[in-house]
Amino acid sequence: MTAVSDVLPFLAKRYEADLIIANGENASQGFGLTHRDCLALKDMGVDVITLGNHWRTRKSIDDDLEAIDTLVRPHNVRDYDLGQGYVSLDVNGVPVTVSNLLGTAFMKEEVNSPSASMHEILDEAPEGVHIVDYHAESTSEKSLFAHYFDGMVSAVLGTHTHVQTADARILPQGTGFISDVGMCGAYESVIGFEPQSVIDRIYFNGPNPMRVDDEAEAMVNAVLLDIDEQTYLCKAITPLVYVNGKERIHG
Numbered sequence: 449m450t451a452v453s454d455v456l457p458f459l460a461k462r463y464e465a466d467l468i469i470a471n472g473e474n475a476s477q478g479f480g481l482t483h484r485d486c487l488a489l490k491d492m493g494v495d496v497i498t499l500g501n502h503w504r505t506r507k508s509i510d511d512d513l514e515a516i517d518t519l520v521r522p523h524n525v526r527d528y529d530l531g532q533g534y535v536s537l538d539v540n541g542v543p544v545t546v547s548n549l550l551g552t553a554f555m556k557e558e559v560n561s562p563s564a565s566m567h568e569i570l571d572e573a574p575e576g577v578h579i580v581d582y583h584a585e586s587t588s589e590k591s592l593f594a595h596y597f598d599g600m601v602s603a604v605l606g607t608h609t610h611v612q613t614a615d616a617r618i619l620p621q622g623t624g625f626i627s628d629v630g631m632c633g634a635y636e637s638v639i640g641f642e643p644q645s646v647i648d649r650i651y652f653n654g655p656n657p658m659r660v661d662d663e664a665e666a667m668v669n670a671v672l673l674d675i676d677e678q679t680y681l682c683k684a685i686t687p688l689v690y691v692n693g694k695e696r697i698h699g
């Protein structure tokens with residue numbers, strides 16, 4: 449949360465963002481999204497919050513999903529009917545849909561077919577810009593999905609691995625794609641958690657939970673999308689990395 453609040457106003461202004469989307473499924477100390485943090489993200493200027501496999505780690509999300517239509521959980525989760533798997537908005541006169549899906553490879557959740565669920569959303573949602581948060585572990589699964597829906601949606605943005613991938617590009621039919629947008633959280637960490645706490649927990653079966661170090665250097669990973677308002681296809685996708693508020697090139 450600190451990483452985002454430190455730079456989001458600056459980024460929104462610098463890039464003149466029309467719409468800000470954040471995956472919030474791990475925003476609350478690494479697991480789930482509390483009611484307070486959900487409201488805090490909205491107050492920071494996040495327009496749409498997507499979720500993922502931790503969508504219901506904190507049960508308060510049930511009420512939030514019912515109350516906040518710009519909070520979106522994976523459309524293809526089974527046996528869960530609260531809230532919505534996509535939201536359609538009017539952004540400066542342009543119809544925009546943001547949808548959220550869970551992948552299947554190396555994931556524990558019981559889900560309906562991501563591709564069938566995506567077709568379902570496409571049948572229901574208004575024609576316009578369509579940005580998909582495809583929350584999945586496997587890069588190949590995310591690439592497969594993006595190529596299948598190339599030209600049918602504006603962008604397929606992978607999330608879940610917390611590590612930004614170096615494959616951002618426009619696919620042949622005009623869909624912007626990246627296997628994983630990355631993470632907002634501690635830069636020197638194991639996917640957001642303080643390293644020693646992960647070593648103790650995983651290698652030595654320690655009793656303490658993995659913890660988030662709020663004092664660590666804060667990193668923000670994001671992508672900037674430039675989308676054609678006539679064709680709804682992607683003109684540019686630019687990965688962003690900021691550490692302690694400064695733009696950084698990896699290395």
Ligand SMILES: [Fe+2]
Binds near residue numbers: 473
């Ligand atoms: Fe996840």
